[in-house]
Amino acid sequence: MGRAPCCDKANVKKGPWSPEEDAQLKAYIDEYGTGGNWIALPQKVGLKRCGKSCRLRWLNYLRPNIKHGGFSEEEDNIICSLYISIGSRWSVIAAQLPGRTDNDIKNYWNTHLKKKLLGRKRQANASRYSSKDPNEEGSNRDSQSPSSLSSSALERLQLHIQLQTLQDPFSFYNNPTAWPKMHAPLLREKLSQILRLLDENRQSLNSPVQSLSSNSLPADPTSVSLEDYARSLVAEPSLMPEVRGADDGFGTSNMEAPTMANGDESQASLNQSMDKFKYCDVHGNSLKDNLVWWPSGDGANMKSELGLSWDSSTGNVFPTDPGMFQEFGPVGESIWHRSLLE
DNA sequence: AAGCTATGCAACCGCCAAACG
DNA sequence: TCGTTTGGCGGTTGCATAGCT
Numbered sequence: 597m598g599r600a601p602c603c604d605k606a607n608v609k610k611g612p613w614s615p616e617e618d619a620q621l622k623a624y625i626d627e628y629g630t631g632g633n634w635i636a637l638p639q640k641v642g643l644k645r646c647g648k649s650c651r652l653r654w655l656n657y658l659r660p661n662i663k664h665g666g667f668s669e670e671e672d673n674i675i676c677s678l679y680i681s682i683g684s685r686w687s688v689i690a691a692q693l694p695g696r697t698d699n700d701i702k703n704y705w706n707t708h709l710k711k712k713l714l715g716r717k718r719q720a721n722a723s724r725y726s727s728k729d730p731n732e733e734g735s736n737r738d739s740q741s742p743s744s745l746s747s748s749a750l751e752r753l754q755l756h757i758q759l760q761t762l763q764d765p766f767s768f769y770n771n772p773t774a775w776p777k778m779h780a781p782l783l784r785e786k787l788s789q790i791l792r793l794l795d796e797n798r799q800s801l802n803s804p805v806q807s808l809s810s811n812s813l814p815a816d817p818t819s820v821s822l823e824d825y826a827r828s829l830v831a832e833p834s835l836m837p838e839v840r841g842a843d844d845g846f847g848t849s850n851m852e853a854p855t856m857a858n859g860d861e862s863q864a865s866l867n868q869s870m871d872k873f874k875y876c877d878v879h880g881n882s883l884k885d886n887l888v889w890w891p892s893g894d895g896a897n898m899k900s901e902l903g904l905s906w907d908s909s910t911g912n913v914f915p916t917d918p919g920m921f922q923e924f925g926p927v928g929e930s931i932w933h934r935s936l937l938e
Numbered sequence: 939a940a941g942c943t944a945t946g947c948a949a950c951c952g953c954c955a956a957a958c959g
Numbered sequence: 960t961c962g963t964t965t966g967g968c969g970g971t972t973g974c975a976t977a978g979c980t
Contacts, residue, residue: 610949610950611949611950611973612948612949612974613948633965633966634965635964646950647965647966648950648951648965648966648967649949649950651966652950653948653949655967657948684969684970685968685969686968686969687968687969698967698969699947699948699949702969703948704946704947706947707945707946707947708946942979943977943978943980944976944977944978945976945977945978946974946975946976946977947973947974947976948972948973948975949971949973949974950970950972950973951969951970951971951972952969952970953967953968953969953970954966954968954969955965955966955967955968956964956966956967957963957964957966958962958963958964958965959962959963959964
Protein backbone atom coordinates (compact mmCIF):
# COMPACT_ATOMS: atom_id res chain seq x y z
CA MET A 597 0.00 0.00 0.00
CA GLY A 598 1.41 3.34 -1.02
CA ARG A 599 1.37 6.51 0.95
CA ALA A 600 -1.72 8.66 1.13
CA PRO A 601 -1.96 11.35 -1.53
CA CYS A 602 -1.26 14.90 -0.43
CA CYS A 603 -4.75 15.98 -1.49
CA ASP A 604 -8.06 14.63 -2.71
CA LYS A 605 -7.18 14.18 -6.36
CA ALA A 606 -10.80 13.75 -7.41
CA ASN A 607 -11.71 17.26 -6.28
CA VAL A 608 -8.58 18.98 -7.42
CA LYS A 609 -8.17 20.89 -10.64
CA LYS A 610 -5.19 20.01 -12.78
CA GLY A 611 -3.62 21.46 -15.86
CA PRO A 612 -2.71 25.00 -16.81
CA TRP A 613 -3.50 27.82 -14.44
CA SER A 614 -6.01 30.46 -15.52
CA PRO A 615 -5.24 34.17 -15.07
CA GLU A 616 -8.01 34.28 -12.47
CA GLU A 617 -6.41 31.53 -10.42
CA ASP A 618 -3.05 33.25 -10.70
CA ALA A 619 -4.53 36.52 -9.51
CA GLN A 620 -6.29 34.82 -6.62
CA LEU A 621 -3.19 33.04 -5.43
CA LYS A 622 -0.95 36.06 -5.86
CA ALA A 623 -3.33 38.40 -4.09
CA TYR A 624 -3.62 36.05 -1.14
CA ILE A 625 0.09 35.44 -0.73
CA ASP A 626 0.89 39.12 -1.20
CA GLU A 627 -1.44 39.92 1.66
CA TYR A 628 -1.11 36.99 4.05
CA GLY A 629 1.99 35.09 2.95
CA THR A 630 2.01 31.35 2.54
CA GLY A 631 1.36 30.73 6.21
CA GLY A 632 4.04 28.08 6.17
CA ASN A 633 1.62 25.42 5.05
CA TRP A 634 1.12 24.90 1.36
CA ILE A 635 -1.24 21.98 1.82
CA ALA A 636 -3.74 24.15 3.69
CA LEU A 637 -3.27 27.15 1.44
CA PRO A 638 -5.61 26.31 -1.47
CA GLN A 639 -8.56 26.06 0.87
CA LYS A 640 -7.78 29.43 2.41
CA VAL A 641 -7.35 31.00 -1.00
CA GLY A 642 -10.47 29.32 -2.34
CA LEU A 643 -8.75 27.40 -5.08
CA LYS A 644 -9.49 23.86 -6.12
CA ARG A 645 -5.83 23.11 -6.46
CA CYS A 646 -3.35 20.81 -4.79
CA GLY A 647 -1.09 22.60 -2.31
CA LYS A 648 1.94 21.38 -4.16
CA SER A 649 0.56 22.79 -7.35
CA CYS A 650 0.09 26.18 -5.67
CA ARG A 651 3.62 26.09 -4.35
CA LEU A 652 5.01 25.26 -7.76
CA ARG A 653 2.97 27.94 -9.45
CA TRP A 654 4.08 30.54 -6.95
CA LEU A 655 7.75 29.60 -6.99
CA ASN A 656 8.08 29.15 -10.72
CA TYR A 657 5.81 31.83 -12.05
CA LEU A 658 4.07 34.22 -9.68
CA ARG A 659 6.86 35.01 -7.26
CA PRO A 660 8.27 38.53 -7.71
CA ASN A 661 11.45 39.11 -9.70
CA ILE A 662 11.20 35.92 -11.72
CA LYS A 663 12.95 36.04 -15.05
CA HIS A 664 11.77 33.92 -17.96
CA GLY A 665 13.81 33.12 -21.02
CA GLY A 666 16.53 35.34 -22.40
CA PHE A 667 19.41 33.50 -20.79
CA SER A 668 22.64 35.41 -21.15
CA GLU A 669 25.89 33.84 -22.26
CA GLU A 670 27.25 34.28 -18.78
CA GLU A 671 24.29 32.39 -17.36
CA ASP A 672 24.87 29.68 -19.96
CA ASN A 673 28.44 29.40 -18.82
CA ILE A 674 27.51 29.16 -15.17
CA ILE A 675 24.89 26.52 -15.82
CA CYS A 676 27.28 24.44 -17.91
CA SER A 677 30.10 24.74 -15.44
CA LEU A 678 27.94 23.80 -12.50
CA TYR A 679 26.22 20.97 -14.33
CA ILE A 680 29.55 19.42 -15.15
CA SER A 681 30.75 19.88 -11.60
CA ILE A 682 27.71 18.89 -9.57
CA GLY A 683 25.27 17.34 -12.00
CA SER A 684 21.55 17.93 -12.17
CA ARG A 685 21.18 19.71 -8.86
CA TRP A 686 18.99 22.33 -10.40
CA SER A 687 18.02 24.00 -7.16
CA VAL A 688 21.68 24.55 -6.32
CA ILE A 689 22.36 25.88 -9.78
CA ALA A 690 19.29 28.11 -9.59
CA ALA A 691 20.54 29.53 -6.32
CA GLN A 692 23.50 30.96 -8.23
CA LEU A 693 21.29 32.68 -10.77
CA PRO A 694 19.05 35.32 -9.19
CA GLY A 695 15.57 35.35 -10.66
CA ARG A 696 15.91 31.94 -12.25
CA THR A 697 13.98 28.91 -11.08
CA ASP A 698 15.22 25.37 -10.99
CA ASN A 699 12.45 24.34 -13.36
CA ASP A 700 13.42 27.00 -15.86
CA ILE A 701 17.06 26.04 -15.74
CA LYS A 702 16.23 22.36 -16.03
CA ASN A 703 14.09 23.02 -19.09
CA TYR A 704 16.67 25.32 -20.58
CA TRP A 705 19.39 22.76 -20.09
CA ASN A 706 17.34 19.95 -21.59
CA THR A 707 16.10 21.91 -24.57
CA HIS A 708 18.99 24.22 -25.39
CA LEU A 709 22.29 23.83 -23.62
CA LYS A 710 22.63 20.07 -23.83
CA LYS A 711 22.03 20.13 -27.54
CA LYS A 712 24.29 23.08 -28.02
CA LEU A 713 27.07 21.28 -26.28
CA LEU A 714 26.58 17.66 -27.18
CA GLY A 715 24.87 18.08 -30.49
CA ARG A 716 21.64 16.67 -31.77
CA LYS A 717 22.62 13.34 -33.16
CA ARG A 718 23.26 11.81 -29.81
CA GLN A 719 19.87 12.91 -28.65
CA ALA A 720 18.34 11.17 -31.61
CA ASN A 721 20.31 8.04 -30.82
CA ALA A 722 19.25 8.16 -27.22
CA SER A 723 15.58 8.44 -28.01
CA ARG A 724 15.84 5.72 -30.61
CA TYR A 725 17.19 3.38 -27.97
CA SER A 726 14.91 4.36 -25.17
CA SER A 727 12.70 1.45 -24.16
CA LYS A 728 11.40 0.52 -27.57
CA ASP A 729 12.16 -3.09 -26.86
CA PRO A 730 10.11 -4.40 -23.95
CA ASN A 731 13.07 -6.51 -22.94
CA GLU A 732 14.99 -3.34 -22.47
CA GLU A 733 12.31 -1.70 -20.38
CA GLY A 734 13.98 0.51 -17.87
CA SER A 735 17.42 -0.40 -19.05
CA ASN A 736 18.33 3.20 -19.52
CA ARG A 737 17.40 4.11 -16.00
CA ASP A 738 20.24 4.59 -13.62
CA SER A 739 18.75 2.52 -10.88
CA GLN A 740 18.09 -0.60 -12.90
CA SER A 741 21.49 -2.13 -13.27
CA PRO A 742 24.15 -2.09 -10.63
CA SER A 743 26.78 -2.88 -13.21
CA SER A 744 26.17 -0.06 -15.58
CA LEU A 745 26.82 3.66 -15.59
CA SER A 746 24.89 6.74 -14.63
CA SER A 747 23.96 8.63 -17.76
CA SER A 748 24.19 11.91 -15.92
CA ALA A 749 27.63 11.11 -14.59
CA LEU A 750 28.91 9.85 -17.90
CA GLU A 751 27.42 12.77 -19.70
CA ARG A 752 29.28 15.04 -17.35
CA LEU A 753 32.46 13.10 -17.82
CA GLN A 754 32.08 13.29 -21.56
CA LEU A 755 31.38 17.01 -21.34
CA HIS A 756 34.35 17.49 -19.11
CA ILE A 757 36.76 15.70 -21.41
CA GLN A 758 35.24 17.38 -24.42
CA LEU A 759 35.52 20.80 -22.90
CA GLN A 760 39.05 20.23 -21.74
CA THR A 761 40.03 19.14 -25.18
CA LEU A 762 38.15 22.04 -26.66
CA GLN A 763 40.26 24.48 -24.74
CA ASP A 764 43.60 22.87 -25.39
CA PRO A 765 44.09 19.16 -25.74
CA PHE A 766 47.59 19.30 -24.34
CA SER A 767 47.21 22.09 -21.87
CA PHE A 768 48.22 19.77 -19.09
CA TYR A 769 51.53 19.13 -20.82
CA ASN A 770 52.22 22.60 -21.99
CA ASN A 771 50.84 24.72 -19.22
CA PRO A 772 51.45 23.66 -15.64
CA THR A 773 48.98 26.17 -14.27
CA ALA A 774 46.19 24.70 -16.29
CA TRP A 775 46.49 21.34 -14.60
CA PRO A 776 44.57 19.72 -13.09
CA LYS A 777 41.22 20.43 -14.62
CA MET A 778 40.17 17.06 -13.32
CA HIS A 779 41.92 15.05 -10.70
CA ALA A 780 44.14 12.69 -12.69
CA PRO A 781 44.09 9.53 -10.56
CA LEU A 782 40.36 9.82 -10.15
CA LEU A 783 39.86 10.37 -13.83
CA ARG A 784 42.02 7.38 -14.67
CA GLU A 785 40.19 5.20 -12.18
CA LYS A 786 36.82 6.23 -13.50
CA LEU A 787 37.88 5.82 -17.10
CA SER A 788 39.05 2.30 -16.27
CA GLN A 789 35.70 1.58 -14.70
CA ILE A 790 33.82 2.91 -17.69
CA LEU A 791 35.93 1.02 -20.20
CA ARG A 792 35.67 -2.22 -18.25
CA LEU A 793 31.91 -1.92 -18.18
CA LEU A 794 31.77 -1.11 -21.85
CA ASP A 795 33.71 -4.29 -22.57
CA GLU A 796 31.60 -6.36 -20.23
CA ASN A 797 28.40 -5.13 -21.77
CA ARG A 798 29.65 -5.74 -25.26
CA GLN A 799 30.47 -9.30 -24.39
CA SER A 800 27.21 -9.96 -22.61
CA LEU A 801 25.15 -8.44 -25.39
CA ASN A 802 27.21 -10.13 -28.04
CA SER A 803 27.40 -6.80 -29.76
CA PRO A 804 28.55 -6.72 -33.37
CA VAL A 805 30.70 -3.72 -32.54
CA GLN A 806 34.34 -4.60 -32.88
CA SER A 807 37.12 -3.42 -30.72
CA LEU A 808 38.26 0.05 -31.47
CA SER A 809 41.48 -1.10 -32.97
CA SER A 810 39.61 -2.88 -35.71
CA ASN A 811 38.42 -1.32 -38.92
CA SER A 812 34.77 -1.60 -38.02
CA LEU A 813 33.84 1.41 -36.00
CA PRO A 814 30.64 2.48 -34.32
CA ALA A 815 28.58 5.15 -36.02
CA ASP A 816 29.45 7.97 -33.71
CA PRO A 817 32.99 9.02 -34.55
CA THR A 818 33.46 11.24 -31.58
CA SER A 819 32.41 8.62 -29.09
CA VAL A 820 34.97 6.35 -30.67
CA SER A 821 37.58 8.98 -30.28
CA LEU A 822 36.68 9.61 -26.68
CA GLU A 823 36.89 5.95 -25.97
CA ASP A 824 40.11 5.69 -27.91
CA TYR A 825 41.52 8.56 -25.93
CA ALA A 826 40.36 7.06 -22.68
CA ARG A 827 41.96 3.72 -23.53
CA SER A 828 45.22 5.43 -24.33
CA LEU A 829 45.25 7.14 -20.97
CA VAL A 830 44.36 4.04 -19.04
CA ALA A 831 46.68 1.73 -20.91
CA GLU A 832 49.64 4.06 -20.62
CA PRO A 833 49.66 5.61 -17.15
CA SER A 834 52.78 7.59 -17.94
CA LEU A 835 50.67 9.63 -20.30
CA MET A 836 48.35 10.56 -17.49
CA PRO A 837 49.68 13.61 -15.74
CA GLU A 838 50.41 12.91 -12.11
CA VAL A 839 49.46 15.15 -9.25
CA ARG A 840 52.42 15.54 -6.99
CA GLY A 841 51.15 18.13 -4.59
CA ALA A 842 50.93 17.51 -0.88
CA ASP A 843 47.19 17.97 -0.62
CA ASP A 844 44.43 15.58 -1.58
CA GLY A 845 44.79 16.37 -5.21
CA PHE A 846 41.70 18.45 -5.50
CA GLY A 847 43.15 21.80 -4.71
CA THR A 848 45.06 24.02 -7.04
CA SER A 849 48.06 24.54 -4.84
CA ASN A 850 51.32 22.64 -4.99
CA MET A 851 50.61 21.24 -8.41
CA GLU A 852 53.49 20.63 -10.69
CA ALA A 853 53.55 20.07 -14.37
CA PRO A 854 53.10 16.44 -15.23
CA THR A 855 56.04 14.44 -16.33
CA MET A 856 56.25 13.89 -20.04
CA ALA A 857 56.54 10.32 -21.10
CA ASN A 858 59.90 9.76 -22.66
CA GLY A 859 60.26 8.40 -25.99
CA ASP A 860 57.32 8.87 -27.37
CA GLU A 861 55.66 6.51 -29.68
CA SER A 862 52.86 6.30 -27.19
CA GLN A 863 52.41 10.02 -27.13
CA ALA A 864 52.38 10.14 -30.89
CA SER A 865 49.65 7.55 -30.77
CA LEU A 866 47.77 9.60 -28.23
CA ASN A 867 48.16 12.72 -30.31
CA GLN A 868 46.71 10.87 -33.23
CA SER A 869 43.70 9.60 -31.35
CA MET A 870 42.99 12.95 -29.78
CA ASP A 871 43.26 14.69 -33.09
CA LYS A 872 40.23 12.78 -34.21
CA PHE A 873 37.89 14.62 -31.94
CA LYS A 874 39.41 17.78 -30.68
CA TYR A 875 37.33 20.84 -31.42
CA CYS A 876 34.41 18.73 -32.55
CA ASP A 877 31.02 17.96 -31.16
CA VAL A 878 29.60 14.47 -31.36
CA HIS A 879 28.87 14.84 -35.04
CA GLY A 880 32.35 15.94 -35.78
CA ASN A 881 31.18 19.51 -36.28
CA SER A 882 33.74 22.11 -35.39
CA LEU A 883 33.14 23.82 -32.09
CA LYS A 884 36.31 25.64 -31.43
CA ASP A 885 35.48 28.90 -33.06
CA ASN A 886 32.05 29.56 -31.72
CA LEU A 887 31.94 28.27 -28.20
CA VAL A 888 33.52 29.55 -25.05
CA TRP A 889 32.06 27.83 -22.06
CA TRP A 890 34.05 28.81 -19.05
CA PRO A 891 33.17 32.03 -17.29
CA SER A 892 35.81 34.65 -17.41
CA GLY A 893 34.44 36.47 -14.39
CA ASP A 894 34.97 35.87 -10.73
CA GLY A 895 33.42 32.62 -9.59
CA ALA A 896 34.54 32.98 -6.03
CA ASN A 897 31.05 33.36 -4.65
CA MET A 898 30.23 29.86 -5.75
CA LYS A 899 33.03 28.22 -3.86
CA SER A 900 31.71 28.33 -0.36
CA GLU A 901 28.16 27.45 -1.28
CA LEU A 902 28.99 24.49 -3.41
CA GLY A 903 32.24 23.12 -2.13
CA LEU A 904 33.83 23.97 -5.43
CA SER A 905 37.22 25.27 -6.22
CA TRP A 906 37.55 27.79 -8.95
CA ASP A 907 40.73 28.23 -10.88
CA SER A 908 40.51 31.81 -11.99
CA SER A 909 43.45 31.45 -14.36
CA THR A 910 41.65 28.83 -16.40
CA GLY A 911 38.06 29.45 -15.37
CA ASN A 912 37.54 25.83 -14.39
CA VAL A 913 35.39 24.61 -11.55
CA PHE A 914 36.16 21.40 -9.72
CA PRO A 915 35.11 19.94 -6.40
CA THR A 916 37.02 20.33 -3.19
CA ASP A 917 35.17 17.31 -1.90
CA PRO A 918 36.21 14.02 -3.54
CA GLY A 919 32.78 12.60 -2.78
CA MET A 920 31.33 15.02 -5.25
CA PHE A 921 32.36 12.65 -8.00
CA GLN A 922 30.90 9.59 -6.38
CA GLU A 923 28.21 9.49 -9.02
CA PHE A 924 30.78 8.32 -11.49
CA GLY A 925 30.35 4.94 -9.88
CA PRO A 926 28.69 2.06 -11.68
CA VAL A 927 25.08 2.86 -11.05
CA GLY A 928 23.38 3.18 -14.40
CA GLU A 929 23.57 2.66 -18.09
CA SER A 930 24.65 5.55 -20.21
CA ILE A 931 23.42 7.15 -23.35
CA TRP A 932 27.01 7.42 -24.40
CA HIS A 933 27.42 3.72 -23.81
CA ARG A 934 24.38 2.98 -25.93
CA SER A 935 25.62 5.08 -28.77
CA LEU A 936 28.87 3.14 -28.70
CA LEU A 937 26.98 -0.10 -29.00
CA GLU A 938 25.24 0.90 -32.18
C1' DA B 939 -3.82 23.40 -46.99
C1' DA B 940 -3.22 19.30 -44.44
C1' DG B 941 -0.71 16.11 -41.96
C1' DC B 942 3.30 14.93 -39.53
C1' DT B 943 7.26 15.70 -36.57
C1' DA B 944 10.13 18.31 -33.54
C1' DT B 945 10.53 21.55 -30.00
C1' DG B 946 9.73 24.24 -25.79
C1' DC B 947 7.79 24.66 -21.57
C1' DA B 948 4.37 24.36 -17.77
C1' DA B 949 2.81 21.20 -14.79
C1' DC B 950 2.56 16.76 -12.63
C1' DC B 951 4.45 12.61 -10.30
C1' DG B 952 6.76 10.18 -6.99
C1' DC B 953 10.60 9.86 -4.02
C1' DC B 954 13.20 11.48 -0.12
C1' DA B 955 14.30 13.79 4.05
C1' DA B 956 13.19 17.02 7.62
C1' DA B 957 9.89 18.38 10.94
C1' DC B 958 6.63 17.30 14.12
C1' DG B 959 3.73 15.06 17.56
C1' DT C 960 11.88 5.90 18.68
C1' DC C 961 8.37 5.71 15.42
C1' DG C 962 4.77 7.01 12.29
C1' DT C 963 2.78 10.77 9.79
C1' DT C 964 2.83 15.06 7.40
C1' DT C 965 4.88 18.37 4.62
C1' DG C 966 8.26 20.67 1.72
C1' DG C 967 11.51 20.20 -1.73
C1' DC C 968 13.54 18.17 -5.54
C1' DG C 969 14.57 15.92 -10.06
C1' DG C 970 12.54 13.29 -13.69
C1' DT C 971 8.93 12.92 -16.78
C1' DT C 972 4.72 13.92 -19.26
C1' DG C 973 1.56 16.20 -22.17
C1' DC C 974 0.01 20.10 -24.63
C1' DA C 975 0.62 24.07 -27.71
C1' DT C 976 3.11 25.73 -31.33
C1' DA C 977 6.55 25.99 -35.00
C1' DG C 978 8.55 24.03 -38.82
C1' DC C 979 8.77 20.84 -42.42
C1' DT C 980 7.08 17.81 -46.24
